[in-house]
Amino acid sequence: MFKKKAKKQEKSSKSKISSRNNIMGKKFEIYVANLYKDLGKRKIRHDTYVKIPNNNGKSMHVQIDVMYKAIFYDHYIECKYRKPGNKVSLDEVAKFYAAIELIKVPMRRAELITNQYFNDRAIEYADTKGLKLYNLDDLLKMEKERRSFLDLIRGKKPSIERIIWRTDIKKKYKF
Numbered sequence: 001m002f003k004k005k006a007k008k009q010e011k012s013s014k015s016k017i018s019s020r021n022n023i024m025g026k027k028f029e030i031y032v033a034n035l036y037k038d039l040g041k042r043k044i045r046h047d048t049y050v051k052i053p054n055n056n057g058k059s060m061h062v063q064i065d066v067m068y069k070a071i072f073y074d075h076y077i078e079c080k081y082r083k084p085g086n087k088v089s090l091d092e093v094a095k096f097y098a099a100i101e102l103i104k105v106p107m108r109r110a111e112l113i114t115n116q117y118f119n120d121r122a123i124e125y126a127d128t129k130g131l132k133l134y135n136l137d138d139l140l141k142m143e144k145e146r147r148s149f150l151d152l153i154r155g156k157k158p159s160i161e162r163i164i165w166r167t168d169i170k171k172k173y174k175f
Contacts, residue, residue: 027167028081029065032113034167035139036068036077038146043069050076050103062099075109076100081164082116090121097129107131115139115160136160 033046045068049061066077078096080088093112100110107130117135118126126133134142139160 023169024164025079025081026169027164028115029079030169031164031167032077032079033066035142035146036066039142041068041070043067052102053104062103064099070109073109074105075111076103076105077111077113080112080114082114084116084161087117087119088112088114088122089119090125093118093122093126093131093133097125097131100131113139115164 029046033044037044044066046066048064048067050064050067052060052062064076065079067074068077069075078099080092082088096110096112097107100107111132111134112126113134115136118133123133125131143160143163
């Protein structure tokens with residue numbers, strides 16, 4: 001009986017952690033969509049399903065976290081939220097690459113963005129495949145570009161974690 005209780009507690013604590021990570025992941029996706037909007041990107045869409053072309057009559061879709069229109073073409077963004085110190089692995093970069101290949105989009109229109117960093121193998125793989133990677137340093141540069149005049153006067157430095165944490169996932173955003 002004690003083992004059953006311990007297993008139940010272990011499962012519930014894992015599901016709480018997983019649920020919290022999912023919430024922070026969604027917040028990060030919304031943050032990225034808002035960031036791109038503020039940087040002047042057009043026709044931003046969040047959590048979109050793109051149909052896989054020529055799939056032998058079967059209807060299959062790939063989920064894309066954020067999409068935006070640049071000139072004539074859509075750009076596809078995969079967002080990876082990580083706790084401080086955790087890096088995005090090669091497996092996750094390879095999965096995004098495979099998804100982009102399935103929908104037959106040139107790699108120059110695919111971006112993978114994280115609030116932390118990528119491991120060395122992931123960076124090497126992305127370089128060979130032509131996939132754009134944006135890490136915490138790149139996010140800080142983008143955030144600096146969109147900062148308000150008041151923040152510039154105060155000399156405040158942006159905290160990506162604080163901005164993501166304050167993002168309301170229940171609010172209906174217009175991108």
